[in-house]
Amino acid sequence: MKVVKFGGSSLASGAQVEKVFHIVASDPERKIVVVSAPGKRYSDDIKVTDLLISCAEHYLNGEDASELVETIIGRYKSIADELNLSNNIIEKITDDLLSLLNGDKDNPASFIEAVKASGEDNNAKLIAAVFNHKGLETHYVSPKEAGLLVSNEPGNAQVLPESYERLYELKKQSGIIVFPGFFGYNTEGDVVTFSRSGSDITGSILANGIKADLYENFTDVDAVYAVNPNIVKNPKEIRELTYREMRELSYCGFSVFHDEALIPAFRAGIPVNVKNTNNPEAPGTLIMSARENINGPVVGIASDDKFCSIYVGKYMMNKEIGFGRKILLILEEFGLSFEHIPSGIDDITIIVRQNQMDEEIEKSIVKRIIDDLDADEVRVEHDLALIMLVGEGMRQKVGTAARASNALAAANINIEMINQGSSETSMMFGVKDAVEKKAVQALYEEFFAEVKVR
Template sequence: MKITKFGGTSLADASQYRKVIDIISADAERQVIVTSAPGKRFPGDIKVTDLLIQYAQLTLAGAETAELADTIYERYETIGRAFQVEQAVLEDIHTIILDLVSITFHDSAELQHTFKAHGEILNALLFASCLNSVGIPARFVDPRELGIVAQERDHEVVLADETYRHLNQFNLGAQRIVVPGFYAYTPDNKIITFARGGSDITGSILAAGLHATMYENFTDVDAIFAANPQIIDNPAAIKLMTYREMRELSYAGFSVFNDEAIIPAIQGHIPINVKNTNHPDAPGTLIVSDSEYEARQLVTGIAASSRFAALYLHRYLLNKQAGFTLKILQILYKYGVSYEHMPSGIDDLTIIFDKSQLQPEIISHFLAEIKEEVCPDEMEWIDDYAIIMVVGEGMRNRVGIIENIINPLALHDIPVKMINQGASRISIMLGTDRADAANAIKYIYNRFFNNNYLEV
């Protein structure tokens, strides 16, 4: 049995629905389908999730919502009519949309979670009806029925331990099962949406909990590429990679998966196949555990992200001062700030932060306290910071990898502010100026992929 998840672009309109139905029809093992909300149909279009966020905001403001509710409904109605779905189904969808504004919620957060989740809920309801209308027996299954329970803890949505016990006991039956992605239920039966990864997380949870043979993730690309196609023309497609490689590359900017979304599938040792809804016969990218992988090339992928900033501190004999780092960490803890990396020397310390997790006013406060508490000889906040990840299982036992990464950058006068090799030895992280990141990727890619330097 396979878990097959389709993203918003894959389910954006009736023509995409037809492609998805053909994909499901082609393989009887595709028994559990996870749906996202309808995405953009064309450049400049609005995702249904974004329309629902607007709907929630208007509701909270006590403003008129009828026109927007009709716009949301039209997205589903157009698809349903193309598949001659029963009028009663469409009327139910319309009623659900209109009734959202009448529900009493405990607070605004609960309202927003519920409104957003309905993009997936209604698409799963509609998709199950479309399958039935073309002769494929299917039923809608809500995450509540599956026992997918989670709660917010430290600003993260954490899955309850009993979820997998419930999934292990769930009887799939003979019909196709259509499950809306993106949300779970709290212990007190309220909807809560996943903060990151959306429907990818739902698919990953189901793959692990239902012991799937494969988790297929259908997107709008033929494969995961070795580098960003916006930077490298026609980059190599990655046919096979490990979970660890995917996690490392996702962290640094690969957009196919959020780096946390596939953790349940990883823990369940479920192979993941990333495929293209528009070219379903293409093999895509298969992601497996490292025990099932034999490296045939040194570098699997190169990624970069400019969402970082760094705090540089210099103080003579820093390495002799007990508690220096502890004082800094206590200040960061006070402000609820986590750091990403902390490379150091005998007199120097650099702390790297994910800026997307920071508010500007918090930055100024904790910087002032750090300066007062540890009295550095030199202190600099580096806002212009990018991290480049060079990742490959084949790098683990190869001597001279760092030299081959750094040399092309030195030849093109690109300064490297930080080098860090992970303990697994399958990734090397570089810190550069944001303006240099794209060129750095080009030069590193050329060294490993265009100069016969591929094989281990």
């Protein structure tokens, strides 16, 4: 039995939904279909989720949002019209959206969550109607009815473990199940969404819940590429990846698959196959526990920007028991999570995502570190990009760091910091945001030979 997830790009128009139908109908193992809200039809288009967020904000501010509502409904209607569906389903979607928008706003965060999630919810109803219209027995199942319980963290929900046993019951349902991605319910019965692009997470949770043989994640590219295709033209396709490699790559910018979506599939040992809705015959990329290492040391190069580093220097830091703990405690008090901690004998650098810290918080943290820890120097550096070289093969191969730093030096790029994960499957280079793309291109040329860069 397979769980199949279709992203917003695969459901953006009637023509795309038609492809989705054929993919599902062509394999009886494809039992559970997780859907996102309609996504972009062309590069400047706006995702339905973004339209909904904007619409909810207009309502909260008491502003007129009739044009936005019309555009959102229009997105569903154009799919229904292209596929000759009756207007009944569009009337239901319209009623649902309007009653949400005109409903309770006492808790603005909950209101936004419910409106945001309606993109997936209404699309699941629409897709189920399309499949039935085409003669395939299909049932829309709501996350509430199925028992997909999540923590109460709006925009960052985490699945509650008791969900899995309930979701197993879905196996008993006849026909195809269409299940909306991106959200679950807290124990109070309110909608809570995962982080953005979180329908990938729903698919993985369901795959774990029903103990699927395979989780297929359909998107708009033939495979996971060795580097972001928006940075390097026609990059090499990756055939196989381990869960750990994919997690490192998606955490650091491979937006094709959500990094949090790996954990449920990994825990149940379910392989994930990233495939293309526009070319379903292509094998795609298979993500699993172990793979044969037939390529070089590096399997992929990912990058992400908007990090900053907090440098703390103190003579004899290495002798001071509890120094690291005390710094992390200060960050914890300000609600900051950290990404990496490269250190020396007399200094330690803590890398955090920049959006967690405004100017005021930054000043307070620096002051606390100086006052409480009697540090000699505290410096915050902004606008850093992290570039991650990833590959299980690095463990056996000598000289990867040297090759990478030579390639960066040849491109005249200053390395701000280097960190190698203790698993030895990744190596991180910090550079200035402004040279991120150039650095990725230089590394790609070094490890993946002759390529034309964008």
